[in-house]
Amino acid sequence: MTSGVIRRSFTAAAMLASALFGGAARANPTPYQLNMERGASTWSQVPYHLNNISLGVCVVIGILVFGAMFIAMFRFRKSRGAVAEKWSHNTLLEVIWTTIPVIILVVLAYLATGGLTSWADTTGSQMTVKVTGYQWKWRYDYEEYLGKPISKVGFMSKLDSQSDQTRQLDSGLDPFKVKVGDENTYLLNVDKPLVVPVDTKIRFIITGADVIHSWWVPALGWKLDAIPGIVNAAWTNIQTPGTYRGQCAELCGQDHGFMPIVVVALSKPDFAKWLAEQQAKSAPPPAAPAAAPAAASTAAAPKTAQVSAAPVADAQG
Template sequence: MKKPNTIIISLAAVAAVSAACWLLLVAPGLTGNEVNMTRGVTEHAEMNYSLHMIALWICAVIGILVFSAMFVSIVLHRKSRGEEPAKFTHSTKAEIVWTIIPVLILIAIAIPGTKGVVLMEVSPETEMTVKITGFQWRWKYDYLEDDISFISSLAPDSNAARRLQSGVVPAQVDNYLLDVDNPLVLPVDTPVKFLITADDVIHSWWVPDLGWKRDAVPGFINEAWTRIREPGIYRGQCAELCGKDHGFMPIVLKALPKDEYRAWVAEQKQVAAVEAENVQRLWSRAELMQHGESVYATQCATCHQADGSGLAPAFPALAGSPVAMGPVEEHIEVVLNGRDGTAMQAFGEMLTVTDLAAALTYTRNAFGNDTGDVVQPQAIARIKNG
C-alpha cells in the first residue's frame, strides 16, 4: 500500500489549526467574549479590542509561516532522504530581512497603540464629573454637579452567602460577589470625567467593558473619562489586593438612556430631601433598631460578623464590647473618626447621619448588649457640625 504523502499531511495539519483558530474567533453566535478579549461598550474598549486583534492576527500569521516552514523542512530535508546539512556561518541578507520585518511589525502595532494611549489620557470636554473614593471594602460615588453622594457595598445576599454557616448557598445567589446595593448610574452617549482616589489603602477601579482601569491611591487623584454607547449593566471589581476582603469589593455600573438618567437624578434628590427630614424628627427605638440592623449587615458585619462575635485580634467582638456598652459619647467618637493603628475606619463621611445613628443604636442594643441607649440623628448631626 502506498504511504500517504507526509508533506500533504503536515500542511493539512497546519491548515486545520489555522481554520480552528479562525472559527473560534469569528464563529457565528459568539459575541467574542467567550473565547476572546472583552469587546466593551466605549471608544477605549473598541480601540483596545482592535489593537488586540491586530497583534493576534500578526502572531497567527507568523506562527503559521514558521511552523509550516519547520514541518516542510523536517519532512523534505530529513536524514533518511540522504540530505546533508549545509555548512555556513551566517547570511547577511537573512539577517537584514529578519531585522527589518520585526521593526515594520512593531511600527504597525505602535501606531494604533499610541492612538489608544492618547485617546485614554486626553479627555474631550466632559459634561459631568464623578468622584470615586475607595474604602475597605466599598466605593463612594460623588456626583459633583448634582450634589448626589452614596456608598456602594457588596449586595446583602452575596455578603451573607460568603459566610460559613449563614444558610445561604453561593450557587443560589445571582451574580455572586459581583453585585452591590447601590450601583453607579451614568447616562449613555455622555462624556463623563472620573476623579479617582482612596481613603485608606491602594485600590483599583476596574470595569472591563469600559476598556481601562485606574488605581485609587490615598492622597492622590487619578483622572479618567468614558462615553458609554449602550445602555446596560456592566460589572467589575477592585483590581488591587487591598486587604483580606479584597474579593468582596465589586463594582456595578448601570448605564441608562438620558431621559431615564434624569429621572434617576430627580429621585436621588428626593431621597436626599427625605434624609434631611429624617435628621430633624425623633425616631423610635424600634425604627432605629430595624434600620440599624440593615446598616450593620452591609457596613459592619464584614469585620465584626453578623452575630457581633468579631474576628480577633484584628476585628474585636461587639457582643459585650466595652466600647459598645461604655459611654455613648466614646462609642460615637470611635464610629465617626475611627481608631488610628487599627482596622477601624472613620465612618463619619461615609454614612448618612441617619445610618450612623441607627447603626449605633443597633450595636448598643443587639448581641446581648441591651444598654437601652437610643442615638438620635439630631445628636450625630450636632456632633458632626461641631
Template structure:
C-alpha cells in the same frame, strides 16, 4: 458529572460540530463592551493576534519545510556555510517593520483611551475598605456603594443561606452608580486607605485607586443596562466583597434620578429636624449596613479575634459619649469616621442610635446630629 480527558475532548469536538450556539457560555476572547474604548482595545487585540498568526505561519512553514526537504535521508552531506549578509539584513529589517506596525496603532489606541478632554460630566470615585464612595460634584450628590445585604448575609458562615439562591451573589450593591448614556464621563479615581482598583470589564479598562493620588479615565456608554465589576487590587481581608455596579440609563431617566436624589437629601434634612428614635433607627439601619456590617456583621455578632461583637457589648450599652468618641476618632482597625467629610452628622448619629437600640441593646438612647457636631 466526571469526565476523563478523552471524554472531555470528545464533548468539545461535538460542541464544535453543532455550531456557535453550543458555545454560548464559553468565552475564548476578550469581550466587546458598549463603549468606544472597549472596541478600540478589541480591534488592536485582534490586529495583534493576526500579526502573530502570520509570524507563526511563516516561522513554522520555514521550519517544517526545512525538516522535510533537508532531512538526512535526502541530503546525507550537510551544507557548510555561514555569514550570509543578505539573510542577516532581511531578518533584522522584518522584525523592525513588525514592531513599527504594532507600535503605531497601539500608541494611537493608548492616546485615545487616556484622552479625558471634552468630558461632559465628572464623577469622583474613592475606594475604602471595603466599599466605594461616589460623588457627583456638579449635581451635589454623594453616597457610598457597598455589598448588598443579601450577599453580605449569605457570605457569612452559619448564615444558613445558600449563596446560589442570591441573585448576582457578591456582584450586587445597595446603591449602584447611575450614569447617563451617550455622555462622555470622566472618572477621578482615588482611595482613602489602601490601594484599590476600579474595574468594570465591559468598559475595557481598569484604574488603580491610590491614596493621595488621582487617576483619570473616561467612558461613554452607548447602551442602557447594568454593568458589573469588582475591585481588582488585593486590598485586604474583605477584598472579594467590594463589587461595582454601574446602571446606565437614558438622559431623561438620569435627570429624573438626580431630582429624586436631591429630594431624598432634602427629606433627610427635614427628618433630622424632627429627630426621634424611630427616624434615627430607620436611617441608622441603612447606615449600619453600609458602613459597619461588613466588619461587625449584620446581626452585630462581630468576627471573633478580628472585630468585636456589638450585641451586648459595653461599648454599645455603657457611656454614650465614649461610644461617640470611638466612632469619631476610630480604634484599632476601625477608621475614624469623624474625619470623613462624606459621612454626615445625621448618619453618624443614626448609626450610633441604631447600635445602642438593636441586637438586644435596648438602651433607649437617642443620639442627635447636634451631639455629633458638638463632639467633633
C-alpha cells in the same frame, strides 16, 4: 450534582457556539468566552480592535515561524538520512527578519498611540463622578452634571448580601444560584450601583482611601488605579443603556476578590429622574429647591445629546 454538571456543560456548549459566532455586543462575562468584548462605550472598541489586530499579527507570525520549525524538524531528521550543512550565516535573511518586525511594530505603535491619546483627553466632560476605593468597597460621589455642581449625592457600594453569604468558606450555598433574572451575578453584584446617563462624556476622578485599588469595568474599556494621595482621571461615554459589571483589579487585601463594581447606564431622562430623587433624599426638609435642579436637568437633556455627538465622532475617527 453530577447531572447538574452535565446539564451545565450542555448549556455551556450552546453558549460556546454563541461566544464563537454570536455577533451581538455583550458586556458581561459569559461561560466559555474566548475573546475580549467590544464593550459599551465609545472608546472601548479601541482596546478591542487593538487586541484583535495584534492577535491576528501574532497568529500569522506564529504560523510562519512554527511552520518553518516543523518543516525543519520533519525534513532535517537524522533518521531520514539528513546530513548537517555547515553554514551559519546569511546576511540578507538577517536584515529581512530584523526590518519586517520593525515595520509591523511601527504600524501597531501608530494604532495604539492614536487610541491612547484619545483616552488621555478628559476635556469637555459633561459630568464628573469621584470614585474612592476602600478596603473593601467603593464610594461614588457625584460632583457635577451638565455644568452644575451636585452636592450630597454620594454613597458606598459594596458586595450584595446574597453573594456575600454564598462566598463564605463552607457556606454550603451554591454560587450557581446567585442570580438577577437570568444572569448569574455571583460576586459581580453590589447593594447600590453607580448610576450614570448614556451619551454623556463622564469624567471619573479616582483615588484610594487606604491602599491601592483599581477601578475596572471591562465594558468601559479601561482600568485605572485608585491610589491614596493621588487623583487619577479618565473618561467614558456609554452608548447603550444597560448594567455593566466589573471588579477591583489591584490586590488590596483579604477581600480583594469581593469588591465588585456595577455601573447602570440609564437614558438621559431616566437618569435626571434618578438624580432628582437622590438629591431630594439628601436635601434638607423644605423639598422645593430640590425639584428645581431636577427640572433643569431634564430640560437640558435634549441639548446635551447634540453636544455629546462631538466626542463620539472623535473617538470613532
